[in-house]
Amino acid sequence: APHTTMGLRQCLTLLYVTAAHSWAACARGTSTRTLATVLVASRARPLFAVFSGIVEEIGRVAVMEKRRDLSLWDGTIGEGWQMQVEASTVLEGAYLGCSIAVNGVCLTVTEFDETHFSVGVAPETLRLTNLNGIAAGAPINLERALAADGRNSGHYVQGHVDDVGVIEAMTPDGEALTVRVRPPARLMPYIVAKGFIAVDGTSLTVCNSNAEEGWFDFMLVSYTQSKIILPKKSVGDMVNLEVDAMAKYVERSMSSLLERMHVLETKLEEQEARLREA
Known part of the structure; x- marks a missing residue:
């Protein structure tokens, strides 16, 4: 492999990629040698979609329409929503099938030229995000997927x-702007002060989190305000939320651990009861 100098974040990115694709390789029976070859060859192109939450540009919705002429997997014609986006920066290095985050939603590029790209928008995406109801002319945050050795x-x-x-x-607040958001109650356990959260695809640090009242807030410095769409929004508007995935994994691991501890505690209590009776 070529000699490279990578920082800690880049190393962690490669480890993250390696782990994910090791699991996939095991499932497919792919050899680790083949996997290593793929990793080296893909340093300039993402192996899978991971973003940094650093918005690269503000694009604009050119068209949001329901198509009834889409080719389906079985050769039939079906219908679905398609969005065409006006952009520039994120089109550099674009290719069919690449991933671009649109307001924090990972979408697959199906068509592109020098000034626009198109993506399909699934029903689940429309149910869970603010892309539902978005209209032509609306500004949107855009970010390309990270390369394996990209900066985060x-x-x-x-x-x-x-x-x-x-x-x-x-x-x-001076030159800054403090924004308070009310998320669905089910997300509050994952939102903690000084933790990460992605809001419309923007990586932000939570300033305060109030679980009892059900809100959190964050602060935008003037530079960030000029690079994202959030300051253009108003009270009552909706924002896409993605909590830190690590919090979900920790909760899943801790839940499993607590269950095992409860079983062990029950067995110990039963053993103590038998010893007292003996």
């Missing part, structure tokens, strides 16, 4: 939006 100045964003939240307040 935000946090690992999957582009799998959990749900939408509602903006409750937007309060200027």
Whole structure:
């Protein structure tokens, strides 16, 4: 392999990629030698969609329409929603099938030219995100997927939006802007002060989180305000939310551990009871 100098974040990215594809390779019976070859060859192109939450540009919806002439997997013709987006930066290096985060939603490019790209929008995406009802002319946050050795100045964003939240307040604080959001109650356990959250695909640090009242807030410095769409929104508008995936994994692991501890505790209590009776 060529000699390279990588920082900690880049190494972690490669480890993340390696782990994910090792699991996939095992499932397919792919050899580790083949996997290593793929990893080296793909350093300039993402193996799978991981984003940083650092918005690259604000694009604009050119067309959002329901198509009735889409070719389906079985050769028949069906219907579905398609979005065409006007962009520039994220089209650099674009290819059919590449992933672009649109307001934090990982979508697959189906067509593109020098000024536009098109993506299909699935029913689940429309149910869970603010792309439902978006109209031509609307500004949108755009980001390309990270390359395996790319820099990550935000946090690992999957582009799998959990749900939408509602903006409750937007309060200027000097040159900064504090934004308070009310998420669905089921997401509050994953939102903690000083933790990560992606809002419309933007990697942000939670300032305060109030589980009892059901809200969290974050602060946008002036530079960030000029690079994303959020300051253009108003109280009552919806934002896409993706909580830090690590919090979900920790909860799953801890839940399993607590279940095993409960079983062990029950067995110990039963053993103590038998010893007292003896």
